[in-house]
Amino acid sequence: MVNLKKYNDVLKLFVIFLTFFFIVSCSKQNYHVSKIEGKRIPITEKGNVVANSSEQAIQIENFIKPYREHINKDLDSILAYCPVTLDKSSGKWQSTIGNLIADVTLKRGNLVFNAREKKKIDICLLNHGGIRSILPKGHVTSRTAFEIMPFENTMVVIALKGEQILELVDYFIAEKKPHPISGISFTIGKNNAAKNILVQGKPVEKDKIYYVGTNDYLSNGGDNMSFFKKGVQKFDLDYKLRNILIDYFKEVDTIPVINDIRISVE
């Protein structure tokens, strides 16, 4: 009996050992990569065949449909008429679409700025790169505004001293790009220096505060517009530039072609 008991203990230990061995051998299964295949699968109209018979694909299509229809209805309703295609590359220092957008932004931004701060925006400066599409001849819709301004930038007003207005003008001359501009005019002299700088028709004064409307991206020094960073005050109008454009399209019947000279070269 004593012997048997000892034998049982050994057996017990053996069972425990085996159990552990078994667990350890299971958990330590490491895998080795023997083969890798990689490819790019284009998603083309051939996929329609599968999509038309796949239950999940049909379910997804039905899910998207109400979203798509709502957006299309909203985007494609006609807001205005454009008699001539407005293009951002229509001039060296100014463009027809740039003039329009800068004028409209100044005007509509003023509605908010005036109501909130009892002040007036003097100048509006945006960037050439921010205009992402032409304004084509024909019916104008919200979709047009989305194509021109796909980004979510909002309008900001920066209070700049006259000194910075001069920097703004110098930037313009150095960059040689038709950035949309409104409320200011100047002449580029033979020596490449600016003269006859007028803000709202009056000569610029070095120590006066001017309110310059732009977008949030540029106000933070985007596109190297570092003068905006020297602003003495900043007002966020919480008004998206695209919505400014859409609201304008709703308000107007026929889009004007704005060709007045804002920057002249001697």
Added chain:
Amino acid sequence: MKRRDFIEKTAASSALLSLGLSLSSFENKETKHLTILHTNDVHSYIDPFPANHPRNPNMGGVVRRAALIETIRKENPNVLLLDAGDIFQGTPYFNYYGGELEFKLMSMMQYDLSTIGNHDFDNGVEGLYAQMPHATFEFVSANYDFKNTVMDGLVKPYKIFNKNGIKVGVFGLGIELDGLVDKAMYKETVYNNPVEAAQDMVRILKKENKCDLVICLSHLGYNYKDEPNKLCDLKLAAITQDIDLIIGGHTHTFLDKPAIVKNLVDKEVLVNQVGCYGINLGRIDFYLNNNNNKQNAFKGTSIIV
């Protein structure tokens, strides 16, 4: 006593038997097949491009992508579906619904994991947070610290999947936000060094958790020819170790096939990126053998791309 004795003996013999079985299973050459499917920079492109589009006529579309993924899942149910960021921004679907539809559709397609791209901050860190309830998949980023933002706790550095016995560790890396995203958008999100984060991740995933495969979901960009000092996926692959695959984004690079890069210890790493706008689906198939069979362990890996 006799009864107890009998039970113990039976237990011992059954244990022996199962040991025998498990030993014999080591002998068998057992191959496991894992399919990685991936997208990047889909940018809210839900509908296919129109037939008259100058560059990508009739390409892309979520419905077709879903059908393709479904077909692949039928072929091999062992699939990981990943996205390398910039889910948001590019079509009015985002402007109107703020990314809700994008997340809902990815959830329907059963995406497993995504990392965060710079455009995913386009409605601010709050805008991203607002869409989180619509995602059934998770987000990883090892170098963005969201601790002091509303996203706190919603983005993990890595996730480990157990796919049919294969342990797959996936971690995320994001691009430097300063200068690319307005601070007002990313708020107190902290960008940490991606290389250091990657080194931490491979230690945790490979050394500590013994993952069979380590995948990096990166939004760093494939390569910057004009900025040789800028970190990119090709460079990351070369200066780290224990990463098997980098799935990239940000640069909208259309690679015909995955690039193969030698890493720090001269092992091959795959780097892939499939363009943008849901025009392509990337597919990487891993075949894994049991390592305990020494014959297999020394065979090496054949890469067919």
